[in-house]
Amino acid sequence: MSVKLTWQDEFAVITLDRPQALNALSASVLRELAQAFDEVAGSNARALIVTGAGVKAFCAGADIKELVGRSLSEQRRDAAYGQAVLARLDELPMPSVAAINGYAFGGGLELALACTFRIAVATAKMGLPEIKLGLIPGYGGTQRLPRVIGEARALDLIMSGRTLDAEEALRIGLVHRVAEGDVLAAAISNARQFNAYGLPALRLARDAVKRALDVPLHEGLKIEADLNTLAFQTQDALEGMNAFMQKRKPKFTDR
Numbered sequence: 001m002s003v004k005l006t007w008q009d010e011f012a013v014i015t016l017d018r019p020q021a022l023n024a025l026s027a028s029v030l031r032e033l034a035q036a037f038d039e040v041a042g043s044n045a046r047a048l049i050v051t052g053a054g055v056k057a058f059c060a061g062a063d064i065k066e067l068v069g070r071s072l073s074e075q076r077r078d079a080a081y082g083q084a085v086l087a088r089l090d091e092l093p094m095p096s097v098a099a100i101n102g103y104a105f106g107g108g109l110e111l112a113l114a115c116t117f118r119i120a121v122a123t124a125k126m127g128l129p130e131i132k133l134g135l136i137p138g139y140g141g142t143q144r145l146p147r148v149i150g151e152a153r154a155l156d157l158i159m160s161g162r163t164l165d166a167e168e169a170l171r172i173g174l175v176h177r178v179a180e181g182d183v184l185a186a187a188i189s190n191a192r193q194f195n196a197y198g199l200p201a202l203r204l205a206r207d208a209v210k211r212a213l214d215v216p217l218h219e220g221l222k223i224e225a226d227l228n229t230l231a232f233q234t235q236d237a238l239e240g241m242n243a244f245m246q247k248r249k250p251k252f253t254d255r
Contacts, residue, residue, distance in 0.1 A: 019054035047191035061106025198236035
């Protein structure tokens with residue numbers, strides 16, 4: 001197996017385990033990722049951490065050897081499948097954190113972009129270099145990257161194919177934090193803050209922000225009002241408000 005699903009306390013950890021291939025996304029790896037995401041979705045995990053084995057690469061992208069000689073229909077099918085797999089990650093009911101422990105290029109950066117948060121080691125290198133192969137990103141990079149860093153910066157990175165270091169990635173908002181030590185420990189520490197809150201409210205907040213990017217402001221405000229009302233109906237909301245009035249810490253149950 002090239003994808004390992006383990007647990008650290010209340011957190012699921014998915015590790016791409018092909019260090020000899022810089023944890024590249026082969027077809028079999030994508031299938032294993034899909035299975036792992038489905039297992040996490042049905043679990044009681046408070047958050048998911050995604051990382052790569054070894055110290056060199058988070059994920060160096062697609063397995064280029066598999067791309068050579070494909071028919072157009074095969075390429076279209078596989079691009080759609082890769083997008084669907086990363087959409088499962090994007091739509092998990094719990095937050096996810098990419099622990100970028102090294103190179104994150106092409107499909108590897110697209111994998112990280114599908115996570116809710118991204119934390120990188122100081123030596124990490126990132127980019128979407130597909131243009132250098134006469135290609136463009138195919139697993140969601142042209143869609144998620146501008147939503148994260150804006151259209152102008154996304155065009156610069158995608159059309160130049162240049163490499164970013166962790167410092168620039170942090171400055172432009174591509175990553176949320178740069179870890180000085182163990183990036184997996186930093187990712188778990190980042191995820192641990194969510195233990196104090198209920199998963200329904202966390203999910204609704206995330207959905208409201210993501211949907212804001214696709215509609216005009218007045219439509220986004222309607223969406224926010226709808227999702228705010230959904231949150232208000234949960235048992236966690238009642239518990240949170242009662243705890244505030246009683247000056248105690250709330251005990252959320254994710255209902």
